[in-house]
Amino acid sequence: MDFEFTEEQREFQKHISRYVDERVIPVAESLDDTEDFPRDIVKELGGLGYLGIKYPQEYGGSGLDNPNVFHCIFCEELARGSLGVASVLGMHTSTATHTVYEWGTEALRQEYLVPALAGDKIAAFGLTEPGAGSDAAAIRTRAVRTSGGWRLNGTKIFISNGTVADFVTIAAKTDPEKGVHGISLFLVDTRTPGFSVGRRLEKFSNKCSDTAELVLEDVEVGEDRLLGEENKGFTNVYLSLAIDRVMTAALALGVSRAAYQAALRYSKEREQFGRPIGKFQAVEFRLVDMLAKLKTAELHTYYAAWAADHGKNPVADAAMAKLVASEAASDICRMAVSIFGGYGLMKEFAVQRYLRDSFFPLVAGGTNDIMKLVIARQSGL
Numbered sequence: 001m002d003f004e005f006t007e008e009q010r011e012f013q014k015h016i017s018r019y020v021d022e023r024v025i026p027v028a029e030s031l032d033d034t035e036d037f038p039r040d041i042v043k044e045l046g047g048l049g050y051l052g053i054k055y056p057q058e059y060g061g062s063g064l065d066n067p068n069v070f071h072c073i074f075c076e077e078l079a080r081g082s083l084g085v086a087s088v089l090g091m092h093t094s095t096a097t098h099t100v101y102e103w104g105t106e107a108l109r110q111e112y113l114v115p116a117l118a119g120d121k122i123a124a125f126g127l128t129e130p131g132a133g134s135d136a137a138a139i140r141t142r143a144v145r146t147s148g149g150w151r152l153n154g155t156k157i158f159i160s161n162g163t164v165a166d167f168v169t170i171a172a173k174t175d176p177e178k179g180v181h182g183i184s185l186f187l188v189d190t191r192t193p194g195f196s197v198g199r200r201l202e203k204f205s206n207k208c209s210d211t212a213e214l215v216l217e218d219v220e221v222g223e224d225r226l227l228g229e230e231n232k233g234f235t236n237v238y239l240s241l242a243i244d245r246v247m248t249a250a251l252a253l254g255v256s257r258a259a260y261q262a263a264l265r266y267s268k269e270r271e272q273f274g275r276p277i278g279k280f281q282a283v284e285f286r287l288v289d290m291l292a293k294l295k296t297a298e299l300h301t302y303y304a305a306w307a308a309d310h311g312k313n314p315v316a317d318a319a320m321a322k323l324v325a326s327e328a329a330s331d332i333c334r335m336a337v338s339i340f341g342g343y344g345l346m347k348e349f350a351v352q353r354y355l356r357d358s359f360f361p362l363v364a365g366g367t368n369d370i371m372k373l374v375i376a377r378q379s380g381l
C-alpha cells in the first residue's frame with residue numbers, strides 16, 4: 001500500500017499549483033462577476049500541454065499510463081483557484097473529448113481532438129434534456145437515417161461549455177422503443193445549419209462556466225459522425241461518465257481545500273475578546289471537522305482515481321468519491337463562511353464564492369441520490 005504521490009505526480013502538482021496561484025486566483029473573482037468564459041486560460045493550458053492528460057502523445061496528449069490520478073490533481077488544483085474554471089476544463093478534457101478519441105474516425109480525431117487538446121477548439125457533451133435529467137433513457141432528441149447520414153432534432157439543457165463549444169457530442173434516440181439501449185452518440189460541429197444555442201443559462205454558482213440550452217432543428221450530419229455503434233451510445237459512454245465522477249469529486253476537493261485554507265488563515269488573523277478566534281475551542285473544533293471531511297474526501301477521490309488507473313471496475317468507487325467529496329465540500333464551505341462571521345457574506349472574501357460553487361458538485365455527473373442508487377446496485381444491495 002502506498003498513500004504517497006510519486007515524484008512525477010508531486011512535480012506535476014507543484015507546476016499546476018503555481019499556475020493556479022499566478023494565473024487563476026488573481027482573476028477568479030472577476031470571472032465570477034462577469035461570468036466570462038475563461039478562454040485565455042483554456043488556450044494557455046493547451047499550450048502548456050495540460051489538456052491532454054488523458055490522451056496519447058500522437059494527438060497532443062501526455063501519453064500517461066495512469067492518467068486519472070494526474071487528471072484529479074489537475075482538476076483539484078484548478079478548483080482551488082476557481083471551480084468555474086475547473087469545471088470548464090474538467091468537461092473539456094474528459095467525456096466531451098473522450099467520445100471523439102474512443103469512437104471517432106482518424107479524420108475526426110485530427111479535426112476535433114487535436115485542436116481541442118491544444119486549447120483551440122472547445123468541446124461539450126449533451127445528454128441532459130428538459131424532460132430527462134436523472135432518467136437518461138427518457139431523452140427525446142431523435143436521430144433518423146438519411147441517404148448520406150443522420151438528421152437530428154431535439155433540445156438539450158444544462159450543457160457545459162454549450163454557447164462556446166466548437167463541437168458537441170449529442171446523445172440521441174435511434175431506436176425510441178429501446179430506452180438506454182436505443183441511444184447513439186453523434187459528433188455535431190456547432191457551425192452545422194440547424195444547430196443553435198437556445199440561451200445561455202444564468203446561475204448563482206460556478207458562474208464563469210458556461211451552461212446552455214442547445215437546439216437541434218433538422219441538423220444533418222454524415223455517417224462518419226456516428227460515434228461508436230448505433231444504439232450502443234449510452235452503454236459505451238457509461239464508463240466514461242462514471243470515471244468523470246472522480247473528476248467531479250476532485251473539483252469538490254479543490255474548493256473544499258480553498259475554503260479550509262481561507263478559514264484557517266482568517267481564524268489566526270481575526271481577534272475577538274483579545275485573542276485570535278482560532279483560540280476558541282468552538283472555532284478550532286469546526287476547523288478540525290473541516291479537516292477530517294477534507295481528508296476523507298481526499299482518500300475517496302484519489303482511491304477512485306487509482307482504482308480507475310489500475311483497471312479495477314471504478315463505477316462504485318467513483319460514485320462514492322463524488323458522493324463523499326461533494327457532501328464534504330458543501331459542509332466545509334458552509335463552515336468556512338460561518339468562521340468569517342458577517343464578513344463571510346461579503347463579496348470581498350472568496351468564501352462566499354466557494355459556498356455558492358460548492359452546490360455544483362452535488363448535481364454534476366448525476367445527483368447524489370443517483371450516486372446512492374449506483375452504489376446500491378454495484379454493491380448488490
Ligand SMILES: Cc1cc2nc3c(=O)[nH]c(=O)nc-3n(C[C@H](O)[C@H](O)[C@H](O)COP(=O)(O)OP(=O)(O)OC[C@H]3O[C@@H](n4cnc5c(N)ncnc54)[C@H](O)[C@@H]3O)c2cc1C
Nearest residue numbers: 125126127128132133134158159160211363365366367369
Ligand atoms: C451547472 C450544470 C452543468 C451541467 N453540465 C451538463 C453537461 O455538460 N452535459 C449534460 O448532459 N448534462 C449536464 N448537466 C445536467 C446534470 O447532469 C443534471 O442536472 C443531473 O443529472 C440531474 O438532472 P435534473 O437536473 O433533471 O434533475 P432531476 O432528475 O429532475 O432530479 C430532481 C430531484 O429528484 C431526485 N431524483 C430523480 N430521480 C430519482 C430517483 N430515481 N431516486 C431518487 N431521487 C431521484 C434527484 O436526486 C433530485 O433531487 C449539468 C447540470 C448543471 C446544473
